[in-house]
Amino acid sequence: MKVIRGHGAAAMRFGFAVLFAISLTVAAPQGFSAAQAQDNAASDENDPLEPMNRYFFELNKFFDTILLKPVATWYDGVVPEPGRDSVRNFLDNLRSPVILTNDLLQGEWDRAGTTASRFGINTTVGVLGLFDPAAGWGMPKHSEDFGQTLGVYGTPEGAYLFLPVLGPAPPRDLAGFAVDQFFDPLTYIYWDRPKTVPMTRFVVNGIDQRARSLDTLDQIERTSVDHYATVRNLYRQIRKNEIANGQRDFNDLPDIDNLNFDTNEPDSPDMRM
Amino acid sequence: MVAFIKGIPARLLAAPLLLCLALAVTPAQASTDEAISFVKNVSEQAIAIISDKSASAAEREVAFRTLLNENADMDRIAAFALGQYLRTPNEAQRAEYRKLVENFIVKVYVTRLSDYNNEKLTILGARERGENQAIVQSEIRFTNGRQPVSVDWWLVQKNGAYKIFDVNVVGVWLAQEQRSAFTSVIRSNGGDFDALLKHLRTQISRAEAGEDINISAAN
Numbered sequence: 001m002k003v004i005r006g007h008g009a010a011a012m013r014f015g016f017a018v019l020f021a022i023s024l025t026v027a028a029p030q031g032f033s034a035a036q037a038q039d040n041a042a043s044d045e046n047d048p049l050e051p052m053n054r055y056f057f058e059l060n061k062f063f064d065t066i067l068l069k070p071v072a073t074w075y076d077g078v079v080p081e082p083g084r085d086s087v088r089n090f091l092d093n094l095r096s097p098v099i100l101t102n103d104l105l106q107g108e109w110d111r112a113g114t115t116a117s118r119f120g121i122n123t124t125v126g127v128l129g130l131f132d133p134a135a136g137w138g139m140p141k142h143s144e145d146f147g148q149t150l151g152v153y154g155t156p157e158g159a160y161l162f163l164p165v166l167g168p169a170p171p172r173d174l175a176g177f178a179v180d181q182f183f184d185p186l187t188y189i190y191w192d193r194p195k196t197v198p199m200t201r202f203v204v205n206g207i208d209q210r211a212r213s214l215d216t217l218d219q220i221e222r223t224s225v226d227h228y229a230t231v232r233n234l235y236r237q238i239r240k241n242e243i244a245n246g247q248r249d250f251n252d253l254p255d256i257d258n259l260n261f262d263t264n265e266p267d268s269p270d271m272r273m
Numbered sequence: 274m275v276a277f278i279k280g281i282p283a284r285l286l287a288a289p290l291l292l293c294l295a296l297a298v299t300p301a302q303a304s305t306d307e308a309i310s311f312v313k314n315v316s317e318q319a320i321a322i323i324s325d326k327s328a329s330a331a332e333r334e335v336a337f338r339t340l341l342n343e344n345a346d347m348d349r350i351a352a353f354a355l356g357q358y359l360r361t362p363n364e365a366q367r368a369e370y371r372k373l374v375e376n377f378i379v380k381v382y383v384t385r386l387s388d389y390n391n392e393k394l395t396i397l398g399a400r401e402r403g404e405n406q407a408i409v410q411s412e413i414r415f416t417n418g419r420q421p422v423s424v425d426w427w428l429v430q431k432n433g434a435y436k437i438f439d440v441n442v443v444g445v446w447l448a449q450e451q452r453s454a455f456t457s458v459i460r461s462n463g464g465d466f467d468a469l470l471k472h473l474r475t476q477i478s479r480a481e482a483g484e485d486i487n488i489s490a491a492n
Contacts, residue, residue: 045453045457223384226461233449248410260348261367
């Protein structure tokens with residue numbers, strides 16, 4: 001499960017930018033009517049648009065198979081590990097302003113200090129962020145985004161949504177993704193210029209994330225009775241864990257005391273996560 | 274009451290007081306100690322099984338299945354994974370489901386655990402949960418500089434001994450992951466329980482096919 005983190009948030013977030021518009025126009029009529037036909041049976045999972053989501057899920061899987069995965073496999077094989085690590089470090093360092101802003105918005109002063117120090121150290125000693133000496137000096141990297149900040153503020157995730165290119169993007173996290181663009185200096189630097197640099201970053205980030213999760217994602221697909229539902233659940237659990245910054249809350253676990261096949265309890269155990 | 278107590282020498286008072294304290298403290302302490310040694314024992318056995326390179330895949334599976342049946346509350350896990358469909362299967366379906374779930378879990382986790390061979394689990398702490406449950410927190414620390422992987426064990430007592438109910442790996446509860454997939458299969462097939470049995474059978478045979486591929490690739 002080593003790189004499972006990359007899965008929900010980022011692995012599917014790859015730039016099929018050209019295909020995005022096409023897929024939307026093709027998929028929308030069929031997807032939406034199917035969604036409307038669906039009754040409330042899926043409400044437990046809070047996934048009212050499940051038919052549309054499944055459609056996009058399969059679509060992303062298709063493009064993953066024909067494009068992203070081959071490219072990521074090639075990248076993984078051709079670029080040696082130190083090179084890939086420098087790519088990762090550089091991209092992560094470039095994201096520091098977004099992480100710092102969200103650290104501050106969450107009132108996580110210590111983590112904000114870490115992010116600022118990491119940026120200073122890795123940009124200078126780490127040669128423009130290509131290396132990560134700060135991690136070795138007791139300042140390991142962490143990630144934050146505005147979706148997590150909203151989660152800390154108590155905003156519920158909303159109905160599950162799976163989008164082409166972006167992957168899992170329920171309203172809270174989709175809004176967070178949009179707001180994060182405004183915390184990113186690159187957005188302003190390239191505001192009225194060609195978007196080559198931001199797009200390249202998006203694409204390279206997608207390839208690198210995918211390359212880092214080749215084995216894990218294969219394993220999950222191979223071992224799921226329902227790949228879509230498994231990814232949905234993994235996404236939610238991983239996000240919940242990210243919002244809590246890895247702090248476990250054992251008080252909101254489901255009630256399992258009287259759980260067995262011979263129970264006389266009503267036929268509806270607690271379905272909450 | 275106070276007057277009565279005043280009349281008793283302090284020494285005599287202290288003894289029952291200490292006894293009360295001891296009684297209040299010991300069970301919890303003993304219970305978390307028991308939980309910790311249970312997890313240590315099970316995890317060491319599991320790591321030994323997946324690290325045993327001299328064993329064939331089939332032998333590893335047999336060993337893992339035995340370990341699972343001895344140390345996990347398989348009935349409760351199987352029931353939990355059905356969520357709201359707990360009472361949907363009839364007797365025969367239930368019996369087959371119970372068997373398939375066990376096969377499925379063995380196949381899935383022998384594969385997924387192969388990542389952690391020759392690693393060591395460090396216990397971080399334990400706490401009781403309610404009257405007969407405990408949570409043990411641990412992490413796998415790697416020798417090659419990889420970030421440690423956190424593993425939490427949710428234990429529940431069955432006939433007076435701890436059994437595993439669920440395991441959390443880097444924030445993901447595995448039984449919850451399975452439940453969401455199982456219930457989704459039943460739901461998207463209009464409540465047909467046989468659909469889940471069919472999916473489980475397919476998945477198990479696919480896992481077996483995958484093993485064959487791995488073996489032929491290794492040779």
